[in-house]
Amino acid sequence: MSGFRELRSQSVVLRQTNIDTDQIIPARFLSTTERAGLGRNAFNDWRWQADGTPNPEFPFNQPENAGRAVLLAGRNFGCGSSREHAPWALTDLGLRAIVSSEIADIFRNNSLKNGLLPVVLAEDDVQALMERPDDELVIDVAARELRTPDGRVYPFPLDAFAQTCLLEGVDEMGYLLARQADIEHYEETRHAR
Amino acid sequence: MNSPDTQTMTTPPPRTLFDKLWDAHVVSPESDAAPAVLYIDLHLIHEVTSPQAFTELKSRGLKPRRPDRTKATMDHSTPTLPAGADGRLPYYTAAAETQVQTLARNCAEHGIELFDMGSDQRGIVHVIAPELGFTQPGMTIVCGDSHTSTHGAFGALAFGIGTSEVGHVLATQCLLQRKPKSMAITVEGELAPGVGAKDVILHIIGVIGVNGGTGHVIEYRGSTIRAMDMEQRMTLCNMSIEAGARAGMVAPDEVTFAWLAQAPRAPKGADFEQSKRDWASLRSDEGARHDVEVRIDAADIRPTLTWGTHPGTAIAIDAPIPAANDAAARKALDYMAFEAGHALAGTPVDVVFVGSCTNGRLSDMREVASVLRGRSIDPRVRMLVVPGSEQVKRQAEAEGIDAIVRAAGAEWREPGCSMCIAMNGDLVAPGQLAVSTSNRNFEGRQGPGSRTLLASPLTAAWAAVNGRVSDPRELFAARKEVA
Numbered sequence: 001m002s003g004f005r006e007l008r009s010q011s012v013v014l015r016q017t018n019i020d021t022d023q024i025i026p027a028r029f030l031s032t033t034e035r036a037g038l039g040r041n042a043f044n045d046w047r048w049q050a051d052g053t054p055n056p057e058f059p060f061n062q063p064e065n066a067g068r069a070v071l072l073a074g075r076n077f078g079c080g081s082s083r084e085h086a087p088w089a090l091t092d093l094g095l096r097a098i099v100s101s102e103i104a105d106i107f108r109n110n111s112l113k114n115g116l117l118p119v120v121l122a123e124d125d126v127q128a129l130m131e132r133p134d135d136e137l138v139i140d141v142a143a144r145e146l147r148t149p150d151g152r153v154y155p156f157p158l159d160a161f162a163q164t165c166l167l168e169g170v171d172e173m174g175y176l177l178a179r180q181a182d183i184e185h186y187e188e189t190r191h192a193r
Numbered sequence: 194m195n196s197p198d199t200q201t202m203t204t205p206p207p208r209t210l211f212d213k214l215w216d217a218h219v220v221s222p223e224s225d226a227a228p229a230v231l232y233i234d235l236h237l238i239h240e241v242t243s244p245q246a247f248t249e250l251k252s253r254g255l256k257p258r259r260p261d262r263t264k265a266t267m268d269h270s271t272p273t274l275p276a277g278a279d280g281r282l283p284y285y286t287a288a289a290e291t292q293v294q295t296l297a298r299n300c301a302e303h304g305i306e307l308f309d310m311g312s313d314q315r316g317i318v319h320v321i322a323p324e325l326g327f328t329q330p331g332m333t334i335v336c337g338d339s340h341t342s343t344h345g346a347f348g349a350l351a352f353g354i355g356t357s358e359v360g361h362v363l364a365t366q367c368l369l370q371r372k373p374k375s376m377a378i379t380v381e382g383e384l385a386p387g388v389g390a391k392d393v394i395l396h397i398i399g400v401i402g403v404n405g406g407t408g409h410v411i412e413y414r415g416s417t418i419r420a421m422d423m424e425q426r427m428t429l430c431n432m433s434i435e436a437g438a439r440a441g442m443v444a445p446d447e448v449t450f451a452w453l454a455q456a457p458r459a460p461k462g463a464d465f466e467q468s469k470r471d472w473a474s475l476r477s478d479e480g481a482r483h484d485v486e487v488r489i490d491a492a493d494i495r496p497t498l499t500w501g502t503h504p505g506t507a508i509a510i511d512a513p514i515p516a517a518n519d520a521a522a523r524k525a526l527d528y529m530a531f532e533a534g535h536a537l538a539g540t541p542v543d544v545v546f547v548g549s550c551t552n553g554r555l556s557d558m559r560e561v562a563s564v565l566r567g568r569s570i571d572p573r574v575r576m577l578v579v580p581g582s583e584q585v586k587r588q589a590e591a592e593g594i595d596a597i598v599r600a601a602g603a604e605w606r607e608p609g610c611s612m613c614i615a616m617n618g619d620l621v622a623p624g625q626l627a628v629s630t631s632n633r634n635f636e637g638r639q640g641p642g643s644r645t646l647l648a649s650p651l652t653a654a655w656a657a658v659n660g661r662v663s664d665p666r667e668l669f670a671a672r673k674e675v676a
């Protein structure tokens with residue numbers, strides 16, 4: 001994974017709370033053995049009408065939202081299943097950050113492994129940002145803060161390890177593989193107990 | 194030094210069950226800079242969330258570190274209808290069949306034990322691992338599947354992971370984890386007839402909310418939980434994730450040991466006796482503190498269903514659907530085509546689904562049979578009864594449950610996830626209302642446009658008979674009169 005230092009983008013707004021992983025990528029699109037190409041089915045049942053044409057009401061179908069990499073979402077985004085297809089679909093759609101007042105555990109974990117940054121802010125702050133989706137937001141990973149053009153600064157929590165991984169492109173698998181000796185020691189001493 | 198003073202100082206602080214499980218699996222402790230490296234005892238895999246992990250391993254030239262600690266089954270994409278006249282299984286799509294074949298190939302290549310199509314021990318991953326005795330107290334258990342929380346019923350630390358993490362566990366048998374917080378949910382008292390474990394967990398999620406457990410591991414305790422059998426405890430722990438919790442668990446006891454004593458792959462003989470002694474220490478110490486404590490009175494729990502589009506919308510069967518006080522609730526009411534103020538009882542039903550890792554076990558099949566015996570389902574209702582595993586199916590058939598189900602006008606299917614996730618072609622049609630014993634009522638979960646009420650097997654079966662949502666306590670009132 002390449003590094004992730006700073007993101008500048010306008011945002012797309014989905015006010016809905018409790019957007020679950022079945023909404024992000026319905027289960028019928030999980031019969032794949034690949035991880036690429038899931039973007040078309042991101043938010044599938046909201047995005048496409050029964051006849052396959054785009055639902056003009058849905059924000060991701062509106063031309064002014066094209067290319068926006070930040071999603072401002074209602075509380076408890078990503079609840080439901082552990083399918084990593086959810087962040088795969090969102091990054092394939094072009095998203096790099098999700099801003100919400102609460103982001104479900106497994107989804108947050110999965111996102112960080114795919115260069116999709118979960119940004120948790122206070123509910124009032126998320127609401128305020130939702131009023132101004134055309135502002136270019138700056139999400140600064142090193143400073144762990146989100147900034148607006150009018151100078152407001154919103155710090156957000158980010159695990160130190162996750163931050164290092166993002167900034168330096170460290171990969172967790174590599175990190176674990178480097179702990180081979182510890183793992184062997186654990187297996188041996190535990191067996192001898 | 195051994196002065197009384199230093200001894201007092203070194204008396205270990207009381208620990209919760211979760212603390213004990215966590216501590217026993219730390220390969221290297223967490224620090225501000227890095228999460229803990231946590232050892233995984235049992236890794237379960239299925240066809241949907243594993244293929245990309247094997248691809249990742251291959252691209253790095255790696256092999257699974259402990260294939261012996263990895264067990265595989267196929268459940269999500271598999272058909273629940275038997276092979277046709279040509280001997281071929283009726284896969285819903287070519288992609289589904291490819292996914293199943295990919296798992297078989299990956300397992301063969303790496304020497305991973307697979308409960309393949311045709312195995313008489315195959316089934317839903319969270320049904321077969323406990324059934325076979327792979328799931329044991331004191332273990333860390335993971336699977337690329339959020340309902341891995343089910344295995345916590347045995348006093349294991351069990352949780353769902355993503356596909357990247359499936360790759361981590363395959364390659365290193367370890368995960369990078371920060372320790373979650375702990376929550377104790379104490380349920381005291383006796384459950385009323387017609388009220389079961391499913392009602393208990395739906396009630397709990399209704400109380401603490403769909404995100405009430407976020408960041409926590411839940412320990413369920415209290416007299417109500419102690420009185421539950423293993424299958425009920427599994428139903429309970431299964432849905433911990435629906436409250437956002439990382440895991441759910443119940444301290445092991447004689448009920449747990451009795452289950453394991455008859456499980457084919459659990460320790461045997463002297464090993465079993467030794468294990469039992471080890472397992473007996475797996476309980477929260479006196480005075481151990483949980484970060485959050487919740488108390489529930491069993492007497493408050495009535496048959497419970499969901500009215501909306503997430504499991505937190507659980508209400509008692511005779512309670513009014515709450516007024517919508519935000520946009521999300523309005524959207525949910527709109528999607529479900531329900532009106533606030535009405536009770537769910539009496540709502541006409543199109544489909545009834547009994548099955549899933551929540552309620553697809555033998556006791557669930559028996560409950561359904563107890564309702565259907567000598568009755569017919571409403572002719573307007575389509576009812577699917579899907580055993581959670583080949584073993585459940587076989588035992589149920591030995592008891593004649595399949596015949597009761599068929600005679601009532603319902604379909605008796607082959608084991609798998611089926612309509613719980615609707616990946617295999619078992620679908621609820623757009624707009625149809627289903628009463629389901631599964632665990633998720635998200636929009637479109639059971640098929641595009643499907644509307645789902647989550648309920649217990651008793652409530653589901655009784656709804657099928659009446660063609661509308663009906664209170665299963667009626668069954669018990671009637672039985673008393675007859676007696």
Ligand code: SF4
Pocket residue numbers: 268269317318319338340549550551609610613614631632
């Ligand atoms: S039965 Fe449903 S919840 Fe359980 S593993 Fe299968 S799809 Fe997931």
